[in-house]
Amino acid sequence: MTDVLGRRGNLPAETSTFMGRAEDLAEVGRLLREESLVTLTGVAGVGKTRLALKVAGERSDGAWLADLSAERNGALLAHTIGAAIGLKEQAARPQEDVLAEHLSGRRMLLILDTCEHLIGPCRALVGQILRAAPDVRVLATSREPLGLPGERVHTVRPLPVTEEDCxxxxxxxxxxxxxxxxxxxxxxxxxxxxxxxxxxxxxxxxxxxxxxxxxxxxxxxxxxxxxxxxxxxxxxxxxxxxxxVGWSHELCTPEERLLWARLSVFGGTFGAEAAADVCSDEQLVNVPDLLARLVDKSVVIRHGQRFRMLDMMRDYGREWLHVLGEERLLARRHREHSLALRRGMRHPRRRDVGDPARRPESSRPHPGPGH
Structure with missing residues (x-):
């Protein structure tokens, strides 16, 4: 696809050296050959955008980038994408229809960068585009999947730290x-x-x-x-x-934020039962489901049957635990849980039904402590 200026893409020039990620590059390239929609997920700052641009730069069929980070209105999503690829507005028709028709019959890669705050609108629009334009490939970056049928999700992990040459x-x-x-x-x-x-x-x-x-x-x-x-x-x-990291926090529900804060008492990996035992009360009654949602939103990382948070996510949660006034309570729960496990108890802690309910403002959305 070319625009009115004859360009086959709008990718920014590389200004610094791309390091590592050979396996990621190969895998994402393979996924794009097999599927119409590939979503790169991962924790804040892990390099999803840079990886997407590197993958796109190695393609020969044209690649277009639409940066969605500044767009807050889902109703304007098609306008933002259309502007990125050089599509003119048509006031008489919905821009979603104009965009899908424009892409129909074209072969190209469309990068939708930073979708996590517009998951619903992105899901609907990408679905419409792919139905109208089967030769278009969409590479999305997001802290959680779009949730479309046929979507292939590739989790971008932090760079390994093993030795001086890693x-x-x-x-x-x-x-x-x-x-x-x-x-x-x-x-x-x-x-x-x-x-x-x-x-x-x-x-x-x-x-x-x-x-x-x-x-x-x-x-x-x-x-x-x-x-x-x-x-x-x-x-x-x-x-x-x-x-x-605060951007991830804003995108969580109040219950997810509360669980994030409480999980900060775990210094290493932990199991779902341990999370439920330490973190559950009348405010958080379904910790396993909430934990799965934090995994989907790249706040918690799954390792087989266990989970962990990166230090930066844990530190952020610990700041909020202090703001909520729950540090001592959760430290006691964690200590009791650990002691009970050493004694061989299957269900270490009874739910603290009598724990005082936290103040309502603890669940309000905030950018984060220190903002």
Missing amino acids: DAVRLFRERARAVRPGFECSDAVVRLCGRLDGVPLALELAARRLRALTAGELLDRIDDRFSLLAGGGRTARHRTLRTA
């Missing part, structure tokens, strides 16, 4: 040399990358702090990661690590 450390070194030429890695850098979960956004923000701090000093201050890693992200939502 992808996470190489990314940090590359970005560090942009602010400190000749920068060399050390054991402190490897440990710092581990504490940052191997999340590219966090690594890039940390590398920028090397203008004023050493890697060791960054590592010493990492417990206050949200204050430490502020400034300079790709979009307004990603100028700090806090706002990137």
Whole structure:
């Protein structure tokens, strides 16, 4: 597909080196050959957009990017996508119909970047596009799947942190040399990358702090990661690590936010039964379902039959647990659960029916503590 200017796409030029992800690139490329809709999901700042653009750049049939991050009105979604691909408005007809008709019979890749806040409208419009234009491929980035039949979901994981030559450390070194030429890695850098979960956004923000701090000093201050890693992200939502994670928080329901905060008492992996035993009460009566929803929204990561949160997600939840005034309560529940397990009890904790209900404002949507 070409627009009125004869362009076969509108992808931005690469301004920095793409690191690793060889398996992801191969797998997403394979999925796009087999299916019309592929959605890249993953935690905040993990690099979904960058991976999508890299995949698109290797295609020969034209690729068009529609950035949906600034659009808040689902009714204008087709207008936003149409503007991105150079489609003129037609006031006499619904823009959804105009867009679907325009794409009919064309062969191209359409990237819909940042869909999570418009899941319903994206689901409806993508379905209409794919029915009208079977040769169009849609590559969506979102913190949760669109939920369409035939959708293939690829979860983008953090970069591995294993040694000095791993992808996470190489990314940090590359970005560090942009602010400190000749920068060399050390054991402190490897440990710092581990504490940052191997999340590219966090690594890039940390590398920028090397203008004023050493890697060791960054590592010493990492417990206050949200204050430490502020400034300079790709979009307004990603100028700090806090706002990137806070965006996920805003997209959760009040019950999901409350469970997120309570799950922060788990320092490592945990099972669904443990989550239910420690976190359930009259406010959260169906923890397994809520836990599954947090997995879908890339807040919690599933590892086989167990679950865990990245440190940045856990730290954010812990801040909210403090705001809610539940730190001592959840610490006691977690301690009792652990002690009971050591004694061999199958159901360690009875539900705390008498626990005081939390104040209503604890469930209101907020960008996050410290905003």
